[in-house]
Every structure is written in structure tokens, then in C-alpha cells.
Amino acid sequence: MNPIEILFEYWPRLLDGALMTLKLTFLGALIAGLVSPGLALIRVQAAPMAQAPLRLYVSFIRGTPILAQLFLIFYGSGQFRPALEEWGLWTFFRDPFNCALLAFALNSTAYQTEILRGGIMSVPQREIEAAKAIGMSRSKILRRVVFPHAYRIAWPALGNEVILLMKASALASVVTVFDVMGRTRQIFSRTFDFSVYLWAALIYLCITAAFVLLWRQAERRLSRHIHAPGTPRASAQPFKESQA
């Protein structure tokens, strides 16, 4: 079979795999995105002792391969099946998709937390002071000044993290999740035709490209205040001609 025929025959499965990859990646990133702001705040504000467990968690995630983390959850949960059954958690862990999702969400949470922490720490102190000076409460300041800035600063790095997660999600195929890579391996084992891997690569590439495009679009909107047209000096002086 030539590559075109492969695609012709197997495109529904590949499409199915692509949807699974998208689901796994974006659900994982989303869960992490919901949890990380709170954790990042703890990393910035809490006392060192209170942060200790969080730092341990982040170090663990950053210092071990994501495949190991996935196996730990997938095979680890099998080991503890009786206990998990007792707590009614086995139905969750029985599904490899859930295990993969949990692993990726935990992984991405650690990275996103660190990225956001950096963003929060770079928020201009002056602007926080201005918010205090008009009587804003702490939580208002977080919502109106700190996080809007922190996300703008962290935005490119967060996009990178999502792309890394998307590529790492191929590992889910190892625990029998039928994502792009899972489907591809399945097709290959039937056809022994190498070209299906090329199609898989192309799918990953397309997803990445589309995502980058969207992310940049959002970035442009978020940084309007920096790239807005008009230089300060040119329009600055109502009374005088601009000076050299």
C-alpha cells in the first residue's frame, strides 16, 4: 500500500486518535490551569514550612520522567486495587484514560504552578500599591491587578507547556489509550507499513501549528497595551513642538 492508500483506509481511526489526543491534552492542561493559580499563590506568599509539601511535589514531578509518573499511577493503582475498590475509586483507576489524564494533570500542574509563580513575582509592585491606595481588598487586588499581569507575563511559557504536554501525551498509548500514537501503533501492527508514522507526525504537527496560531492570537490581544500604536513622545506635548 502506498501512503495515500493507508490514509484512505485508516483515516477514521487516525481522526479518532487525534480527538483522543486533544481531549487528553486539553483536559489535562485545563485541570492544571484551574488548580495552579492557587498553588502559585501559596508558592509566593505562604511561609516556607507551609510550602514544603508543594515544593516536594514540584521537585518530584520535575525530576522524574513523565512515563515513570504514568506507570506509577497506572500500575500502582493496580497494586492497591482492593483498597481502591473499598473506597469506590477503582472504577476511576480501572480506565487507562483516567490514569493518563490524572498523570498529565498532575504533571502539568507542577509546571504551570512554577510558571505562574514567576509571573506573579514579576508583577510591578507600584501597580499593587496603587490598588491598595484606592482601598481595594486583597482578593480584589489579586483579581484586578496581580493575575491579569501574571498571566500576561506567563502566557508564552504556558503555551509552551501545553505543547510539551501534547507531545508527552503520546506516552498514553503505552497504557493502551488509543490516542494518535495508540491508533498508529495499532494500524502499523496490521499493515507493517511505516508510512502511517509519517501521517501521525503530520497530525501532531498540525495540532501544534493550530494551537500556536490560536495562542499567539490571544497573546496579541492580551498585550495590546504594550504594542498599541503611537509613541509617547510624538503625541505627548500639547503645548510645545517636540524637541530633538
Place this chain on the structure above:
Amino acid sequence: MTKPETILKAEDIHKSFGRLEVLKGISLEARNHDVISILGSSGSGKSTFLRCLNFLEIPTSGKVTVHGEEILVKNGKPQNVRHIEDIRSRLGMVFQQFNLWTHRTALENVMEGPVQVKREPNAEARDKAEALLKRVGLEDRMHMYPSQLSGGQQQRVAIARALAMEPDAILFDEPTSALDPELVGEVLKVMQSLAAEGRTMIVVTHEMGFAREVSSEVVFLHEGRIAEQGPPDEMFANPKTEVFERFISKVK
């Protein structure tokens, strides 16, 4: 004639940073329509004192009363922390570096306080903000971001932002010091018009012209204490202390 009511009162404010005692017991009272200029050489504690008034800096001890609401501080601990946000919303503040929110337009900067702190309806706050920006001469710059504005324009937005809260008094910390010389005038003009309409203002400044001509009272700080205090004409005509005499001869 009855005396105008007291708007703000600071009593025996002390502030130390570690072992460094920066404020050594300062008391000051601002009555309605007062324009008080605070002078003093660099490091004398002017900014620190001003920031103690709205608790951006927590005094080590002392008492601040704004509009009858008082906060007593002992050993660096304010006794009624809950009043701090309230007092802040009653005192406008204008900073040396403008401190505008860079991700918001001029209009959004001015609307922020009324909408977020005073919970005014959006439309109402917008009308008010537009009027205020017009008043400081920026009606054609309302939708620009701070990065698109000159220093003088940014400072005028910052003044409009403070006014939008309808404060009982406005604190200024060297509002023209970060500006190019040719932009100082436009900001001083706005401040002068505020004084003329009877706003209560406390202004840390190096602009002797403003202190002499606009303010109703001058306070001279030296090493964390008030060295001299009084109406500007008298003070500048015959300084009582040697330090103040030296100070005015230097800035002249």
C-alpha cells in the same frame, strides 16, 4: 468665623525600619480646604510620613484619624485593621512614578476605583471618568494605554483616578519629580486648580513655587521631625531655624 472641620489628623507618628528611626513623632492636622506642602531634604522622611497616613507603610506607633474614623497603632500593630481599606478609599494618592495600571486604558484606570471599590454602576462611573479626564485636559486620550502617554499625561490620569474616588483629601508624593521639565507645568496647573476649588491636599514637593504660592501651610521635615511649620509667606520671609534657612538658600 468657625474653623473648618478637621479632615485628617495624624498624632505622634513614629516609624522605624529595623534600627533606623525615620519618623520621630510627627503630628499634623489637615482641615477642610487646607493645602499643606511638606518640604525637606532627601531622606528626611517625607514619603514615609505620607505613606503612613494611608497605611501603605504601617507606622511603628501613632494615631491616624480620617473623617472621624481612627486607627491607633501600637508596636507596629494597627488596632483596627478593618478600617485601613476604608481610610485608603477616603484618601486619594498620587505617586511620583504615576503607578497607573499599564494593562488598562486611561478611562479604565479612572473607572476602576468607583466600580471595583465603591461598586458604582458601570455607566455612571464611565460618565464620571470621562468628565474627570476632560477636566485634566485628556478628553482625546481616554482610550489610550499608559505606554502611549507622556509622563505629564500619565500623571494627569493618575490625578483623575484619585479624584474619581471623591476623596476627602488627596496625598501627593513628589508628583512632578519624575517628569521632564517641560511637562511639569501641565501637572502643576491641574493641582493648582484643585487647590482653587477647595480640595484638601497634602503635597510632598520640591517645587518651591507651588509651596509658596498655592499652599496654605508649609511643613518642613528634618531628620524625622517637624523642624518648622507655618503659613508660607512668613516661613519663607523669615525662617526661624538654621536648617530651614539653609534649605531654602540651597533650592533657590
